[in-house]
Amino acid sequence: MIIKIDFESEVPIYEQLRRQIIEGIALGNLKLGESLPSVRQLAEDIGINLHTVNKAYNELKSDGYLNIDRRKGAVVSETLPESTEDFDKKLEEGFTYLISEAYLRGKKIDDILQLCSGIFKKYIKIDK
Amino acid sequence: MIIKIDFESEVPIYEQLRRQIIEGIALGNLKLGESLPSVRQLAEDIGINLHTVNKAYNELKSDGYLNIDRRKGAVVSETLPESTEDFDKKLEEGFTYLISEAYLRGKKIDDILQLCSGIFKKYIKIDK
Amino acid sequence: MIIKIDFESEVPIYEQLRRQIIEGIALGNLKLGESLPSVRQLAEDIGINLHTVNKAYNELKSDGYLNIDRRKGAVVSETLPESTEDFDKKLEEGFTYLISEAYLRGKKIDDILQLCSGIFKKYIKIDK
Amino acid sequence: MIIKIDFESEVPIYEQLRRQIIEGIALGNLKLGESLPSVRQLAEDIGINLHTVNKAYNELKSDGYLNIDRRKGAVVSETLPESTEDFDKKLEEGFTYLISEAYLRGKKIDDILQLCSGIFKKYIKIDK
DNA sequence: GTGGTCTAGACCACC
DNA sequence: GTGGTCTAGACCACG
Known part of the structure; x- marks a missing residue:
C-alpha cells in the first residue's frame, strides 16, 4: 500500500x-x-x-x-459501514457541486457518466 | 435567487x-x-x-x-470558463473520493449513475 | 458553569x-x-x-x-441526540458493571433504585 | 464460567x-x-x-x-468486601454519568429503574 | 477573535 | 512494541 x-x-x-x-x-x-x-x-x-x-x-x-x-x-474492519442518511446527503451534495460546475464548463452528461463508470469499475472486481 | x-x-x-x-x-x-x-x-x-x-x-x-x-x-459572465486540465484533474479526484467511499458503503454502479443523471438533468434544459 | x-x-x-x-x-x-x-x-x-x-x-x-x-x-446543540442501539448497549453494560459490584458489596435493590431516582430527579424539572 | x-x-x-x-x-x-x-x-x-x-x-x-x-x-473469597466510602462515591459518580447522558437522550426515570431492577434481579436469587 | 492543522516531545497504560 | 493522553508552540483560514 x-x-x-x-x-x-x-x-x-x-x-x-x-x-x-x-x-x-x-x-x-x-x-x-x-x-x-x-x-x-x-x-x-x-x-x-x-x-x-x-x-x-x-x-x-x-x-x-x-x-x-x-x-x-x-x-x-471486517464489516464495513453501511450507507446512512447522512452519507447519502453528503454524497448528493458532493455530486451536485462537482456536476454543476462541470456542466457550466461544457461537460456533457455522457462525459460524467463515463468518468464515473470508469472509476467505479476499478473497484467492482473486489470481493468483500 | x-x-x-x-x-x-x-x-x-x-x-x-x-x-x-x-x-x-x-x-x-x-x-x-x-x-x-x-x-x-x-x-x-x-x-x-x-x-x-x-x-x-x-x-x-x-x-x-x-x-x-x-x-x-x-x-x-457572458462566456463561461472552459474546461481546463486542472479542472479535469480536480473533477476526477473529487469523483474518485466520493465513489470509492460510496462503493464501500454498498452503492451499486447504477445507484451512482442514476444519482448523477438526476442531478445533471436539472441543468440540461437550460439554454445558455 | x-x-x-x-x-x-x-x-x-x-x-x-x-x-x-x-x-x-x-x-x-x-x-x-x-x-x-x-x-x-x-x-x-x-x-x-x-x-x-x-x-x-x-x-x-x-x-x-x-x-x-x-x-x-x-x-x-438545539436538538440533542436520540438514543441509539449502541448507546443502549453501552448503558446496559455500564449499569451491569456497577450493579453487580454493588450487589456483592451488600447493596440492596432499593438502595440502587433510590440512588438512581435521586440522581434523575435533579434533571427532571428541566424543560428541553 | x-x-x-x-x-x-x-x-x-x-x-x-x-x-x-x-x-x-x-x-x-x-x-x-x-x-x-x-x-x-x-x-x-x-x-x-x-x-x-x-x-x-x-x-x-x-x-x-x-x-x-x-x-x-x-x-x-469466602467473605466479600463491604461497601466503603470510596466505593459509594465511585458508585454515585458512575450512576450520575450514565443517568445524565441517558436523560439527555430521552430516557425516562422508569426506563432507568426498570433496567436496573432487571439487572439486579438476576443476582438476587443467589445465596451467598 | 475563533477553531483547525501540524509539529515536537514527553509520559503512561496495555499487552 | 502498541496506542492514548497531555503539553507546548506555531501557523493558518475564517469571519
Whole structure:
C-alpha cells in the first residue's frame, strides 16, 4: 500500500491519508481484517508527525472503516459501514457541486457518466 | 435567487456561497449577464460579514464566472470558463473520493449513475 | 458553569470535561443553543492545554451534543441526540458493571433504585 | 464460567476480565470459596497474555474478591468486601454519568429503574 | 477573535 | 512494541 501526500494541497494531510486508505480498501490493496502500519511507522514512512496519522486513523475508526485491536493495532474492519442518511446527503451534495460546475464548463452528461463508470469499475472486481 | 447558508457546516461560508451561485447559474436562476446583488446588500440579506461575500465574488471572478463591472457591480459572465486540465484533474479526484467511499458503503454502479443523471438533468434544459 | 477537574483521577481530563458538560446540560446550567467558552478561554480557566479542551469539544460534537458554529464557536446543540442501539448497549453494560459490584458489596435493590431516582430527579424539572 | 473478551473494546482486557469475574460471582456461576483456573490455564483458554490475567487477579485480590492460596491458586473469597466510602462515591459518580447522558437522550426515570431492577434481579436469587 | 492543522516531545497504560 | 493522553508552540483560514 503506497501513500502519496501532496504537501501543497489545500486538503489537510490527515484527510488525504484518510481518503487514500478508503480508496485502498475499495481497490483491494487493503484486505478486510488486514493490519495497517503502526502510527509511528507510517508517520516515519511518509515523513509526517505521528499525531497526524493518528488523527486519520481515528476518523476512520469512528466512521467504522478501522478497528483498533489492542493486540494488533489498527486493522481494517471486517464489516464495513453501511450507507446512512447522512452519507447519502453528503454524497448528493458532493455530486451536485462537482456536476454543476462541470456542466457550466461544457461537460456533457455522457462525459460524467463515463468518468464515473470508469472509476467505479476499478473497484467492482473486489470481493468483500 | 435564494441563498441558504449552514453556519454549522464544515464548508466555509464563502465556499457555500460560491457553490450556490455556480449552481444558480447552472439551474438558470441566474442568467448570463445578469447582475448580482451588491456585496453589501447580499451580506445584509444573509446576515454574514461583508468580507465573506467579497471573497466568494472574487473567487468566482478569478475562475471566470463573474465579471466585476464598475457601474453594474458583479454580473454573471457572458462566456463561461472552459474546461481546463486542472479542472479535469480536480473533477476526477473529487469523483474518485466520493465513489470509492460510496462503493464501500454498498452503492451499486447504477445507484451512482442514476444519482448523477438526476442531478445533471436539472441543468440540461437550460439554454445558455 | 463551573468545571472541576481532578488531576489525580484515572479518568482522562478531556473525558471529565465531556461528562461535566453533559451533566451541565442535563442540570440546565447550560441551555440548548447556549455558547460555550472558547477553547482557549476554558483551557486557561481550568489551567489545562487548549488541545485537551478541543478534544472534549470534538467528542461532544461528534456525539451530537455540541455544534461548532463558524461565528459563535461551540454552542450546545438545539436538538440533542436520540438514543441509539449502541448507546443502549453501552448503558446496559455500564449499569451491569456497577450493579453487580454493588450487589456483592451488600447493596440492596432499593438502595440502587433510590440512588438512581435521586440522581434523575435533579434533571427532571428541566424543560428541553 | 465462560469469559468473552472484546479485543476491540476501549475497556482494557484485564478490566473486562475483572468485571466478568465479579459478575460471575454475582450470578452464582462462581461460588464463594471456589477455585479459579490458574493464570496460565486461563490465559491460554482466552488466548491472551499471561500477565494480563495476572493483573486482573491481583486487582481482584486487592479489592478483596479473591484470595491467592499457595496450593489452590486463586479462590473466590469466602467473605466479600463491604461497601466503603470510596466505593459509594465511585458508585454515585458512575450512576450520575450514565443517568445524565441517558436523560439527555430521552430516557425516562422508569426506563432507568426498570433496567436496573432487571439487572439486579438476576443476582438476587443467589445465596451467598 | 475563533477553531483547525501540524509539529515536537514527553509520559503512561496495555499487552 | 502498541496506542492514548497531555503539553507546548506555531501557523493558518475564517469571519
